Amino acid sequence: EKGAGKRAEAGTYDADGHSNGGGGGGGLSRFLDMMCSDNRQVDSKQVESHLKGINVLLAEETVELAFRCGRDSFVMTSHRILKIDVQGMSGTKVEYYTLLWPAIKGYSVETAGNFLDRDSELTLYFNLPNNPSGAEGFPRNDRTRMKIDFRSGSADLMAVQRFVSDKLLGPDVAAATQYAGTTAGLQDNGHSGVQGMMAWAGDDNRLIDAEEANRQFHSNPPLLQNCERVELAFKGRRDMMLFTTKRVVFVDVQGLFGVGKKVEYTSVPWSTVTAFSVRSAGSLLDKDSEMCLWLDFDDVFNPMRKSEDDPQPPPIPRKSWLETDFQKDKVDTLMIHRYLSERLLKVEGHNLMPPADLVSDEVLKPLPPGTGANLLDWIRNNASAVDAEAVNEKFHESGVLQNGEKVAFAFKNGRDSIYLTNKRILVIDVQRFCQEMISVPMDMIRVWSVESAGSFDRDMELRVWFKGFWNNKIKQDLRKGRADIFAIQTFIAHFVIGSADGKAILPNALSCQPPPPGAASKLLGFLGDAHMKDPFEVTTQLRSSPALLQKDESVDAAFKAGRDSFLVTTKRIIIIDTKGSSFKTTSLVCIVCNV
Numbered sequence: 001e002k003g004a005g006k007r008a009e010a011g012t013y014d015a016d017g018h019s020n021g022g023g024g025g026g027g028l029s030r031f032l033d034m035m036c037s038d039n040r041q042v043d044s045k046q047v048e049s050h051l052k053g054i055n056v057l058l059a060e061e062t063v064e065l066a067f068r069c070g071r072d073s074f075v076m077t078s079h080r081i082l083k084i085d086v087q088g089m090s091g092t093k094v095e096y097y098t099l100l101w102p103a104i105k106g107y108s109v110e111t112a113g114n115f116l117d118r119d120s121e122l123t124l125y126f127n128l129p130n131n132p133s134g135a136e137g138f139p140r141n142d143r144t145r146m147k148i149d150f151r152s153g154s155a156d157l158m159a160v161q162r163f164v165s166d167k168l169l170g171p172d173v174a175a176a177t178q179y180a181g182t183t184a185g186l187q188d189n190g191h192s193g194v195q196g197m198m199a200w201a202g203d204d205n206r207l208i209d210a211e212e213a214n215r216q217f218h219s220n221p222p223l224l225q226n227c228e229r230v231e232l233a234f235k236g237r238r239d240m241m242l243f244t245t246k247r248v249v250f251v252d253v254q255g256l257f258g259v260g261k262k263v264e265y266t267s268v269p270w271s272t273v274t275a276f277s278v279r280s281a282g283s284l285l286d287k288d289s290e291m292c293l294w295l296d297f298d299d300v301f302n303p304m305r306k307s308e309d310d311p312q313p314p315p316i317p318r319k320s321w322l323e324t325d326f327q328k329d330k331v332d333t334l335m336i337h338r339y340l341s342e343r344l345l346k347v348e349g350h351n352l353m354p355p356a357d358l359v360s361d362e363v364l365k366p367l368p369p370g371t372g373a374n375l376l377d378w379i380r381n382n383a384s385a386v387d388a389e390a391v392n393e394k395f396h397e398s399g400v401l402q403n404g405e406k407v408a409f410a411f412k413n414g415r416d417s418i419y420l421t422n423k424r425i426l427v428i429d430v431q432r433f434c435q436e437m438i439s440v441p442m443d444m445i446r447v448w449s450v451e452s453a454g455s456f457d458r459d460m461e462l463r464v465w466f467k468g469f470w471n472n473k474i475k476q477d478l479r480k481g482r483a484d485i486f487a488i489q490t491f492i493a494h495f496v497i498g499s500a501d502g503k504a505i506l507p508n509a510l511s512c513q514p515p516p517p518g519a520a521s522k523l524l525g526f527l528g529d530a531h532m533k534d535p536f537e538v539t540t541q542l543r544s545s546p547a548l549l550q551k552d553e554s555v556d557a558a559f560k561a562g563r564d565s566f567l568v569t570t571k572r573i574i575i576i577d578t579k580g581s582s583f584k585t586t587s588l589v590c591i592v593c594n595v
Helices: 027-035 044-053 157-169 193-202 210-219 333-344 371-381 388-398 485-496 503-511 519-527 535-542
Strands: 038-042 063-069 072-077 080-087 093-100 104-110 119-126 145-151 206-208 230-235 240-244 247-253 263-269 273-279 288-295 321-327 407-413 416-421 424-430 435-441 445-451 459-466 473-479 555-561 564-569 572-579 585-592
Touching: 038 044, 044 063, 044 072, 063 145, 063 157, 072 157, 104 157, 119 157, 157 263, 206 210, 210 230, 210 240, 273 333, 288 333, 333 435, 388 407, 407 473, 407 485, 416 485, 424 473, 445 485, 459 485, 485 585, 535 555
Parallel strands: 038 145
Antiparallel strands: 038 063, 063 072, 072 080, 080 093, 104 119, 104 263, 119 145, 206 230, 230 240, 240 247, 247 263, 273 288, 273 435, 288 321, 407 416, 416 424, 424 435, 445 459, 445 585, 459 473, 555 564, 564 572, 572 585
């Protein structure tokens, strides 16, 4: 973070939080601010001088923005966020709470409302470890949000938002320009007709002119960076959603019928999105399609029960998992799927698409009418959905896969199917009249497990846990004799913990055959009964039969407890769980070490 961005221009205030323009208010106003925990902006240079004088800041650290409420302070520096809590009657006990910039996963600002609402807000979302709680009316983890109230008129909220954006999205290095994509000039007819009225009632989003949205949010309000572009824009009854080159922005207009000044702007950097899905509309009575985003912070909340006699309601995800409804005749869900694939699937070197690169207009163009329905029929009725080559051809024809993306494994279970490509795990859940496509980038997998079939068990099992905090598990049964579970685990390992981008493993995956009978038994026979194994011997064995380890991976320690084994390698933890009285069912669990 050293040298990132310039000192924020957020107005000038004296050490007591009074604006140079005289808007600081009198003693009563400051007393109300303190009672309501409303912060006033103060002179950052004076705060920096004070904190360096008591050796709180590093020598090269500078204070960019500073706020004060009573005796407490909230400081944004070049390296971190510093919350200073002065405690006790004498004020000699002081807590200095540091939150590093890279730990922040998302943020929102909320403007003040009408004359009765005197404060604006900044909320930061992050992950700090804590014991999970099931207490009603409380979050599952109470250390994932930080909320700061500002006195309206005593802090420049948009300057604060721009400063946080520079820290999390990268510094703004470009002059203001305009970008007109495929949706430029799109005529917005609002919610017209019968379907439009139904969409208005359900607050379903429609596609609007991205160029117009780009102009609006670069000026009024000045929300976006100059080097940032709006690529897709959507509008519901009164709220909006923006897909920019750096983030997703949710605009929540509050107040009765949307009248008033209170608006919340929530920003989610693309790097925070760990998985996504799109769901097509169903029958004629189903008026909307959906998009879901899984986010990398735990915002799950335990709601209160309505009465003592009611059972405790289930947790709700809040911002850990976001769902957006689209008006089905105004938004092409396959286009949304293609756009999110471009932004969230890794390119060369395990990196996201650079923000300076715009998503191609070809990706943003709607596909011919009926493409989604034809794909749904093909998956539902075509037995060749398990043929990786046939799937690869059909998915590219339908725009489901990216250029350079290829299906390595394809499995079908009834109407549902799962596909492993060189960029993601794609789960397609076919329902009666609609389908949902869930995409989990390979880089987001944190734990995976493969389980062999037993003597009387017809199915093998694949389980994957990806980065996230809400329904972040994929489970798929595989027909015995139709899949090589060791080849599948090797394929996943190549992307998750391998040093390459995975292209080298594709030819092997496409040509693999089901393993000969007894492969799992051979592994168990090698492990024997010892409580501890020679790591070198285990490494040699697991590089050949079966080939569980990568070429640059070795076993550091191997332990055995009863029938089960626990291996620590240079890249992961492997747990081998032997089940059943016949000893023929093996569960292989892999946990990434650098989560």
